[in-house]
Amino acid sequence: MTRKACVIGWPISHSRSPIIHGYWLKRYGIEGSYERLPVKPEDLSGFLARLRGNGFVGCNVTLPHKEAAFRVVRTADAATKKLGVVNTVFERDGELWGTSTDGEGFIASLRNDLPDWQVKGRTVVILGAGGATRAIVGALVDEGAERILIANRTHARAEELQRDFGPRIEPRDWTEAPRLLGAADLLVNTTSLGMTAQPPLDIDLAHLPASAVVTDIVYTPLETDLLKRAKARGNPTVPGLGMLLHQAVRGFELWFGTRPQVTPELYDLVAADIDPGYRR
Numbered sequence: 497m498t499r500k501a502c503v504i505g506w507p508i509s510h511s512r513s514p515i516i517h518g519y520w521l522k523r524y525g526i527e528g529s530y531e532r533l534p535v536k537p538e539d540l541s542g543f544l545a546r547l548r549g550n551g552f553v554g555c556n557v558t559l560p561h562k563e564a565a566f567r568v569v570r571t572a573d574a575a576t577k578k579l580g581v582v583n584t585v586f587e588r589d590g591e592l593w594g595t596s597t598d599g600e601g602f603i604a605s606l607r608n609d610l611p612d613w614q615v616k617g618r619t620v621v622i623l624g625a626g627g628a629t630r631a632i633v634g635a636l637v638d639e640g641a642e643r644i645l646i647a648n649r650t651h652a653r654a655e656e657l658q659r660d661f662g663p664r665i666e667p668r669d670w671t672e673a674p675r676l677l678g679a680a681d682l683l684v685n686t687t688s689l690g691m692t693a694q695p696p697l698d699i700d701l702a703h704l705p706a707s708a709v710v711t712d713i714v715y716t717p718l719e720t721d722l723l724k725r726a727k728a729r730g731n732p733t734v735p736g737l738g739m740l741l742h743q744a745v746r747g748f749e750l751w752f753g754t755r756p757q758v759t760p761e762l763y764d765l766v767a768a769d770i771d772p773g774y775r776r
Contacts, residue, residue: 502556514531570593598631604758605742606734626686629686637662681709682709707731709731
């Protein structure tokens with residue numbers, strides 16, 4: 497039986513998820529399909545209500561639907577309930593359930609690139625406090641991070657994270673960010689600054705310890721200016737594409753019954769789609 501899954505968003509043409517899941521379907525010899533479908537915000541509830549009737553076993557949910565989908569489906573786990581967003585919807589026993597895989601994707605990407613590096617006991621500086629930040633903060637707390645300093649232009653958003661995830665979260669003003677870097681074992685950019693067609697991320701890395709890991713959830717371009725500057729200083733870096741690939745693993749397993757692997761071949765395939773000039 498052919499099993500169908502999809503990714504929904506508005507817009508959705510930019511999504512690389514069909515490349516990822518199409519690769520896995522072929523690699524594991526699974527009779528299935530995965531497509532991208534544009535869904536307007538006002539049509540989301542109706543689309544999800546018809547999802548099983550239209551033959552889909554589930555879907556990925558991307559912007560701007562993550563919070564709205566959370567309110568429509570049943571929450572699959574306590575961690576997702578705390579986040580208030582879902583990026584993966586699946587069917588079980590005639591009902592639709594939702595979970596978030598962004599946090600585990602972030603941690604898996606770190607472990608893949610830096611297998612000997614541990615979050616436990618570390619100080620993390622995060623730039624931004626948007627939806628992706630919530631998932632990453634939740635995962636960092638679960639992994640035992642000692643302090644998580646969040647610099648954001650809207651202080652209230654960072655304060656929400658402290659309220660929801662506890663005293664290890666320390667809200668800070670955006671203007672403090674360069675000084676905060678002196679305490680960082682891990683620096684994470686969760687803003688869209690530095691993304692293709694977006695303003696640059698203008699932050700002085702002078703205070704950043706040489707041992708600090710620098711990661712950016714932006715993956716267009718594949719290597720952001722932040723990562724280039726960090727690498728030039730000798731800091732270990734983790735590009736954002738890894739998080740995209742690893743967050744897809746659990747959804748594929750839920751829909752198609754096989755837990756896939758993120759391989760160098762898959763990374764190269766998606767990277768070349770983002771940047772035709774990419775070479776490993």
